Amino acid sequence: MKYTCSIAMGPLDQLVGIARTAEEVGFDSIALPDSLFFMETAAADYPYTPDGSRMWDENTPWVDPLIAAAAMGAVTSTLRFYTNVLKLGSRQPLLLARQVGSIANLTNNRFGLGIGIGWAPEEFEWCGVPYRRRGARVDEMIKVIRLVLGGGMVEFHGEFFDFDRLQMSPAPSQPVPIYVGGHTDVALKRAARVGDGWTSAMMTGAQLAETIGKLNSFRAEYRRADQPFEFQAVCIDKFGVDGHRELAEIGVTDNIVMPWVFDGLGFDAPLEKKQDSLKRFADTYIHSGWQDA
Template identity: 40%
Template sequence: MRFTYAEAMTDPANYVPLAKAAEEAGFDCMSIPDSVAYPEESSSTYPYTADGNREFLADKPFIETFVLAATLAAVTTKLHFVPFVLKLPIRPPVLVAKQTSSLAAISGNRFSLGVGISPWPEDFEIMGVPFEKRGKRMDECIQIVRGLCAGGFFGFKGEFYEFDPISLTPAPTEPVPILVGGHSEPALRRAVTLSDGWMHAGGDPVELDKMLDRITALRAEHGMTGPFQIHVASLDAYTTDGIKRLEDKGVTDVIVGFRYPYVAGPDTEPLADKITHLQRYADKVIARSK
């Protein structure tokens, strides 16, 4: 099992010391939050809160995803980083490929690309991208990023994007894992057919089991037997017995955090307490699970 430390919507000054502490404690990876902007007015709902309320996001600090990942990679040597998750189809895919390949190359292959579809039409509107057919656009984006990050010349012709063969230099010396987040049937199918793994955002353990079963069925349907990463946010990740249960279900990575971030107002938890939480978890769970 691999262990990912999650922290988001906190004082930006916390990230560097937290990344250093997570690496020293024995975490394998740290997740990077993503948000472009917060609209003044919106009728959209948030899919991962019980009532769909998104007002907790008001005034929350978000450092741009690739900027934050590069900053933390520069002050660590072993820790990996993964967006959880990057809103891919609102962005130009060639630019994302350049950012991804550059970060993977300069960090020594310590970057994976977690991607998802933003649920909010405003994200698409402010970036000048149609909200319609966002799923198909997402599929093309993944193919473009994968093709360009592989090195050599790559061209593409699809419904939304078309370009003659180009190359991005430098290319990383290892393939960049692409992971798809989302709980819907299209997201699970996309993860299986177009990516290297799936990212779970938490919730009911019964629903998680159903999604894991569906991933297994989809992989069998498509004749896929190779490695496949499954990143899960689950209460089972907080005990050694729970880690064993998740391993038995095929989970490869657990995502753990130590506070509930979906509340209004600033994060008031002291940095020292955050470091104590991750160190305590490392002693009680990571050290006893490896």
């Protein structure tokens, strides 16, 4: 099982230091969150908390995940980065493909695109994109991004996007993996149908086991069960070596963690304390040999 460190809601000036330490102690990846802006009044409930409230406020720090990947990638050589998840629905796919291709090239293929539709109507409408039919639009966006990043002269004529022959160079030398987020059956089917993996929000171990079972069933329906597939999980109730072993047994391939929170520290803890937490976590889980037992 891989280990990924999430940097959600932390001070921006700590990102480079966290990346360096995460690579030094053996983490596989950094998970990069996405939030466009904070609406004073939201038209919809946040879907990943029991009461629909947001876990952040107008002063919570966020950084564009693509810019963060470029900055952190510049000071590392093996650490991977993926968005967890980028709100695809409010973006323009050709512009995004240009950015993703640039990061993939600059990091020597150490970038993965984790995507979700987006939950807030304001993020669509205030960025000039209709909220209606967002799922179908995102499905077409994924096709556009994969097509353009594949290299060569391409064209696309769809319901939402239409362009004649164009080419973006250089294309990444390896395909950029696309990980699909979301907990609904519609999202899970999208992940099984077109994704290289699925990424979760906060879930219990039991919820993850049920969801991974569904995903595997959907992948079989789409005749993709034999293809490589990542199960990236944020688990809220499986801790310690035994808990991590349980996650591996139910099929989690990538455990997304925030070690300083496990140590009782806040999102805004000093960088040095977060680096100490990364080292302790690595000693306990990454280098302890439990996966070889």
